[in-house]
Amino acid sequence: MSMRAVIQGVGHAVPGTVLTNRDLEARVDTTDEWIVQRTGIRERRISTTDESTFTWALQASQRALESAQIEAQELDLVVCGTVTPDMLFPATACLVQDAIGAHRAGAYDLGAACAGFIYSLATASAMIESGAAQTALVIGADTLSKYIDWNDRATCILFGDGAGAVVLRGEKDTDRGVVKTVLLSDGSGGRHINIAGGGSRVPYGSPRWDETSKFIYMAGSEVYRFAVTAMGDACCRALELAGLSDTDIDLFVPHQANLRIIESAAKRLKLPPEKVFINVERMGNTSGGSIPIGLSEAQAAGRLKKGDLVMTVGFGAGLVWGANLIRW
Ligand code: UT7
Secondary structure (H helix, E strand, C coil), X not given: CCCEEEEEEEEEXXXXXXEEHHHHHCCCCCCHHHHHHHHCCCEEECCCCCCCHHHHHHHXXXXXXXXXXXXXXXXXXXXXXXXXXXCCCCCHHHHHHHHHCXXXXXXXXXXXXXXXXXXXXXXXXXXXXXXXXXXXXXXXXXXXHHHCCCCCHHHHCCECEEEEEEEEXXXXXXXXXXXXXXEEECHHHHHHEEECCCCCCCCCCCCCCXXXXXXXXXXXXHHHHHHHHHHHHHHHHHHHHHCCXXXXXXXXXXXXXXXXXHHXXXXXXXXXXXXXXXXXHHHCECHHHHHHHHHHHHHHCCCCCCCCEEEEEEEECCCEEEEEEEEC
């Protein structure tokens, strides 16, 4: 049998500071009722000035290594799916690599927005399957709260901060591990959700920079329409490639962006509520952190057992989307 990238451990970390819908009512023209009805979100976790993507990525990584009972020195690879790195460079993955003492590992960030963990897991598992790596730490981490216009009610209600991580190790003769991956993109949709400034096109402080350059711009209903189709499409494709059907899924851990988007994907896969993991009401949209935080919470809640078939799926700015079908 060929090599499989098997998840050996999982962990997550989120800020202690909680921002409720009531807190937002005091800042912008919105209501708790509107936010809950349209998104399912009741509260989200927000970093302080001293906390950054690295803060959550490091804690999540340490917890994942501990749960895997694998030493950092055994890692060949550290991949961090993030679009809110601590700095443009060096990569946040390198900051984590140094802090945990992963002296033998290569380390890089991967930018696929809210699908950052889906893309990072697909990449790391392909490295393991090819023999280029044996043991890998895969992180999804973001602090989008740092890029929010707190006067913009269309975006400030959605996002929260946090990170999750898994440790992968190659195993032969097993049906466990990452079974199939699907990665898709449509760059023509980049105009619907972006942060225009801070890169080489509109560098900070350049003549083209203005007060709005650092904020998330989002055409919410465009992204919503795309997401509803994209989530289901990616899952169906992954099942088809694996020769499995929706009835084989034991747990569905989708990107937590909006409860209505999750419910429509679950409906397309004909999944009963007990097979759908949801924490969007407490976390909001934590971007790259969303899916691994979900996996970590599901594991802690006893909702994931060895051998379970887990469907993970995400979408985000790019536009990008994709799914990883995992035998836990
Ligand atoms: O990971 C990818 C990240 N992005 C997403 O996943 C976003 C996907 N999109 C969504 O989740 C939804 O589009 C939103 C929750 C952002 C918005 O819900 P919607 O049902 O698509 O609302 P809408 O944008 O069509 O706006 C409807 C109305 C508008 O008022 P008018 O023009 O009808 O008078 C908005 O101005 O709701 C208004 N509105 C609000 N009202 C109260 C927009 N934001 C708010 C708010 N509170 N926070």
